[in-house]
Amino acid sequence: MSKQSIIPKAITEYDLRLLRIFRTVVENGGFAAAENELGVTRSTISVHMSNLESRMKLKLCSRGRGGFALTEAGQAVYHACIELFDSLNDFSMFVNNLGEELIGELVILCADQLDYGMQQKLAQVIAYIHERQPQLHLILDGEALHQIEKSLLQDKAHVGLLPSYQQIQGLNYQTIFSEPIYLCCSAKHPYFHLSDKEISAEMLAKTPSIHPGVDIDPEGREQLKRLNLSAKAYQFDTRKTLILSGCYIGYLPLSYIQEELKQQEIKIIHGDEACYQFNLSMVVKQSARESAKVELLTQAFNEVFGLEPGSESKKAAATP
Missing domain, CATH: 3.40.190.10 (Periplasmic binding protein-like II)
Incomplete structure (x- = not known):
């Protein structure tokens, strides 16, 4: 006797609807957590899940005092769902790409x-x-x-x-923009009232400074090697905040400090030497x-x- 297929007929729109509900339940970790996203009650979700299990002749999950958990079959069906809906999305995008008018x-x-x-x-x-x-x-x-x-x-x-x-x-x-990035301190920092000649390389090596949070290009890495990296801020705005505190020095693009330079809230340190290009x-x-x-x-x-x-x-x- 041949083995009966899991869904012994062509997949219908109703099957797809039940599978979408199943995927949402899994990704939310249970029936209760999926209520808001699906916009239906827990009891309705339970009915849909029972219908899906009945149509597939499989036990997909357990739900009770122990909480929500997928069975081995449920895990396999969930991963198949991801592939199915990704394929449908790929097909939709492919067809849309064929037309002169783009959508989505x-x-x-x-x-x-x-x-x-x-x-x-x-x-x-x-x-x-x-x-x-x-x-x-x-x-x-x-x-x-x-x-x-x-x-x-x-x-x-x-x-x-x-x-x-x-x-x-x-x-x-593709590089679309490039500008210089400079070592800076704020008006609250001890270096603000010192000239570049008074700020030695030895002083900079001991001063708390900011790491940009990513592995920047070789030119920038050489600059950072000379500093005492004791804070980290990837975003330019958060880096500027650390600099404005007066506790740290750090590198910022010129375009981000124009107003602060004008208002004498920030100054550039060793502008000819302590700089590199931001792309x-x-x-x-x-x-x-x-x-x-x-x-x-x-x-x-x-x-x-x-x-x-x-x-x-x-x-x-x-x-x-």
């Missing part, structure tokens, strides 16, 4: 807060996209650097704006699932930043 989300993730100049540039990028594909649902958000890289590789984001610190296989990098890269996946959207974004950034495809950006000509 367009996701841009930034690793740092944007200063005024970069806000203006990115606003032009958004205007470029809106003029050509106004139906797209644009998402512009900030995210941790490693999470942006992960989102790009998983096709959950289309473009990331990252500082140039490493290159990951599977991603393409901002536009990062995309090499073989992106929604290639048409990535191409649109790449065209927009090249247009706004005055770049040729694959080129490096011009360095900002700025002096302290």
Whole structure:
């Protein structure tokens, strides 16, 4: 006698609905936790789960005093669900890519807060996209650097704006902006009223300073080797906060301290020597699932930043 298939007929829309409920329950850790996301009561979820188990002729989970737990079959079905819905999503994206009019989300993730100049540039990028594909649902958000890289590789984001610190296989990098980054202290720091000649390399080596939180480029690493790294702040705004406390010195891009320099709240230390170049890269996946959207974004950034495809950006000509 041949073994009966788990679902002995073509998968229906109702089956897909039950599987989506099952996936939500699993990812929320139980029926009660899934109530809010699903918008139905626990008893209704229980009925749906019983229906799914009945249709599949499998025990998918246990629920009782011991809490919610997947059976071995339930774990296998959950992983199959992930593959199934990813495949459906891939198919939808593939079909959408065939049309001239793009639809759905367009996701841009930034690793740092944007200063005024970069806000203006990115606003032009958004205007470029809106003029050509106004139906797209644009998402512009900030995210941790490693999470942006992960989102790009998983096709959950289309473009990331990252500082140039490493290159990951599977991603393409194009420098869109470059500017000097300087060693700074605040008006509350003892060095503020000293001249550069009075601040020796030995003094800097003993002074509490800030690590940027990522493995920056070789030029920057050489600068950091000379300091007493006793705090860490990846974001420029949080790094500036530490510097303004008067307890630490640290490196910041010139564009982030213009107002503080003007108001004499921050000063640059050894501007000719204690500086390196900060490069901002536009990062995309090499073989992106929604290639048409990535191409649109790449065209927009090249247009706004005055770049040729694959080129490096011009360095900002700025002096302290």
